[in-house]
Amino acid sequence: MHAHRPVMLDEALTGLGVSARPQGLYVDGTFGRGGHSGAILDALRGGSLHAFDQDPEAEASARVHFAARPGFHFHARNFSALAEVAASEGFAGKVDGILLDLGVSSPQLDDAERGFSFSHDGPLDMRMNPRAGLSAADWLARAKEEEIADVLFVYGEERNSRRIAKKLVEARAETPITRTAQLASLIASVPGPRSHKINPATRSFQAVRIYINGELEVLQQVLQASLAVLAPGGRLAVISFHSLEDRIVKQFIRDHAGPRLARDKYAHLKEAPAASSAPLRELERVFPSTAECARNPRARSAVLRLAERTEVPA
Structure with missing residues (x-):
């Protein structure tokens, strides 16, 4: 079981x-x-x-x-x-x-439809309770650049937060950011300091998830x-x-x-x-x-x- x-x-x-x-x-x-x-x-x-x-x-x-x-x-x-x-x-x-x-359970991570993981493409949701509150896609569509940068820095300890936020705001003006793979590749395309031990999207995904779920x-x-x-x-x-x-x-x-x-x-x-x-x-x-x-x-x-x-x- x-x-x-x-x-x-x-x-x-x-x-x-x-x-x-x-x-x-x-x-x-x-x-x-x-x-x-x-x-x-x-x-x-x-x-x-x-x-x-x-x-x-x-x-x-x-x-x-x-x-x-x-x-x-x-x-x-x-x-x-x-x-x-x-x-x-x-x-x-x-x-x-x-x-x-604490954190996300393995079944949540493994189910692409929940949008928690950058390893599987799925809708950018990230809500622990998908019936309540804003999804990650909804939040990223309307948040100000400064707010996105703050969330990435405070909740993800992401040193590249300002550059990533700028990139996301520029990208969403062209196309809405609605998929996990889309968000992960946008983050990976941003130059700047990063750890070679973890995927470039790790800290940002963590930050958005923590913020969305309070x-x-x-x-x-x-x-x-x-x-x-x-x-x-x-x-x-x-x-x-x-x-x-x-x-x-x-x-x-x-x-x-x-x-x-x-x-x-x-x-x-x-x-x-x-x-x-x-x-x-x-x-x-x-x-x-x-x-x-x-x-x-x-x-x-x-x-x-x-x-x-x-x-x-x-």
């Missing part, structure tokens, strides 16, 4: 501590095609799982493959609705683990919601695939966590730190194994950050 094994599956389950609390209540904020959800459900013994995904295809997959599984609840919403759903369903402050696997804003919303939703001792596990997301997650955990325990060989000689008044405790950062990176190149950029909810009110 699951053609794609999710990145860092074992590490995420270990980090969430599902096997220690199989009767617990868990949240998978990014259902996708249910790889993580299925593994969590397999480990539960009387527990429950609330899965979120705004993608209609993810919802259809959940209905077909998961509807009959005990303890499974699906919410056809963006994970930014976590606090609202937790309040209405009565599980605020009771969650033992929240898992967020990904960094909704990430900040769900992280904030986690403080109210997690039970004391509940775990937050976030898998990021690029530095912008990871920076937000790291900053959020640091902003809400007490000082980290000393990790040096003299730690046992030092006074124990006073009980922290912070709502989170920062746990380790985990990277994928060499074997997984060899098996799945997408895993190479992944990082898993873990934090634990303390007793302190948010």
Whole structure:
């Protein structure tokens, strides 16, 4: 059923501590095609799982493959609705683990019709929920040159952003930019600094996708919601695939966590730190194994950050 094994599956389950609390209540904020959800459900013994995904295809997959599984609840919403759903369903402050696997799922990337990938030609869409908001083509047709340049620079860390934006605005005056291959070749035709390790379109496609879906804003919303939703001792596990997301997650955990325990060989000689008044405790950062990176190149950029909810009110 699951053609794609999710990145860092074992590490995420270990980090969430599902096997220690199989009767617990868990949240998978990014259902996708249910790889993580299925593994969590397999480990539960009387527990429950609330899965979120705004993608209609993810919802259809959940209905077909998961509807009959005990303890499974699906919410056809963006994970930014976590606090609202937790309040209405009565599980605020009771969650033992929240898992967020950020970015685009493999099925979304592999389906040319969704317009996420420059590897397959398709309509330039890029919306996680194709029924809502502007498509990438619609946005590129009307955005000002300066706005396009800013999006490419801020969300894609694209050094060539101004030249690319100028080229796109010139090109769209002649022909609308409506296909992924068309956009990728326009970007590739722009001279300027670039990495030889990645396709010239990589950063721009990432930037437009993040902007179109408001990904960094909704990430900040769900992280904030986690403080109210997690039970004391509940775990937050976030898998990021690029530095912008990871920076937000790291900053959020640091902003809400007490000082980290000393990790040096003299730690046992030092006074124990006073009980922290912070709502989170920062746990380790985990990277994928060499074997997984060899098996799945997408895993190479992944990082898993873990934090634990303390007793302190948010």
